[in-house]
Amino acid sequence: MSNLKKKTLSPKFTLLLEKLNKASEKKQMSLLLDHPWDEPVENAWLKKRENIAIYGTPYYDLATEEERRLLSVYETGSWWYTFIVFENLVSEYYMKIVNHGSLKKFPEVVKYIHHFCKEEIVHAMVFKKAMAHFQITPFPSPLNLREIYSHNAAMSEFPLKAIYLTILIEWLAENNAMEDCNSKEISPLSRAVAVEHHKEEARHIEWGKNMIREFIDMVPEFLKEAQESTAPMLRSMLDMSVCSIVVYSRVGFQNPAFRDYKKLIPAVLESENRQKINSRIMAPLMRYFLELGICDPNDDENMKVWRDNRFEKDVKDAVEYFRKKSAGTEDIDNVMNKNYD
Numbered sequence: 001m002s003n004l005k006k007k008t009l010s011p012k013f014t015l016l017l018e019k020l021n022k023a024s025e026k027k028q029m030s031l032l033l034d035h036p037w038d039e040p041v042e043n044a045w046l047k048k049r050e051n052i053a054i055y056g057t058p059y060y061d062l063a064t065e066e067e068r069r070l071l072s073v074y075e076t077g078s079w080w081y082t083f084i085v086f087e088n089l090v091s092e093y094y095m096k097i098v099n100h101g102s103l104k105k106f107p108e109v110v111k112y113i114h115h116f117c118k119e120e121i122v123h124a125m126v127f128k129k130a131m132a133h134f135q136i137t138p139f140p141s142p143l144n145l146r147e148i149y150s151h152n153a154a155m156s157e158f159p160l161k162a163i164y165l166t167i168l169i170e171w172l173a174e175n176n177a178m179e180d181c182n183s184k185e186i187s188p189l190s191r192a193v194a195v196e197h198h199k200e201e202a203r204h205i206e207w208g209k210n211m212i213r214e215f216i217d218m219v220p221e222f223l224k225e226a227q228e229s230t231a232p233m234l235r236s237m238l239d240m241s242v243c244s245i246v247v248y249s250r251v252g253f254q255n256p257a258f259r260d261y262k263k264l265i266p267a268v269l270e271s272e273n274r275q276k277i278n279s280r281i282m283a284p285l286m287r288y289f290l291e292l293g294i295c296d297p298n299d300d301e302n303m304k305v306w307r308d309n310r311f312e313k314d315v316k317d318a319v320e321y322f323r324k325k326s327a328g329t330e331d332i333d334n335v336m337n338k339n340y341d
Ligand SMILES: [Fe+2]
Pocket: 087, 119, 120, 123, 124, 197, 201
């Protein structure tokens, strides 16, 4: 870690920090003003029909229209609740880093973390308000989130691993939210919750991605650990998002087939529709892992980890993208360039 003492920020990263700090000063989400809070609750779909867990499976026909709608409400509500827990944890943790002084050599970074934390505090309030609006009560606390910051975030070291885990969650969750809710066909409030959040999260994600690029060489054990832990973590997050037994029981499906979870869960996870959604969520992340060597197609041991977690096709797609990509092509994965539907 002694290299850190000599480290200065690259011009590219310095420029990005300037841009991020300016953007955060110019416009920040307001708890009162940026969402249509007067929207009626009745008959609202909170995510797209094609994105509810049972779409494209035989279970879709076994559910009533009201059960399908309720699934859209509770699946979205359970993501909102996960966001609340995660954003509370991340803002506490990042403020701790700032106060501890681990990053004080890089004041532009610290300045951006202040914006980041303030934004997450407001986001959590917005998600809480949206849950109250649609009368969705909290879900059981996602335990593995709590462990991320308690197990992986020693203060004495440079907090690269915690920053990495944070962007993995933010990036996957944001791609998922855009897939589910960036549509004029759903509740305007649910769409606004997703889109307004994404505008600020896009900055968080670009910052996190570039923190890793900038500091990866300073933390020698980082790469190996990331090669081992990234695929299983993403797989469990992707699967968790569509097979929550708590969500299914809240919908209260009438047909008893919905209580045979041993059949229901694989049907949902393996549906062609879900695999297509998952591959769109994963594509930009996979390109990033290839760039950094977190996924290394020439390393058999590493490829086994990706294969065992059912990402073989995603790796192939990313390799193919780089094979065809010519020099000077724009960065298609800059999250800040997103167009909203
Ligand atoms: Fe957020």
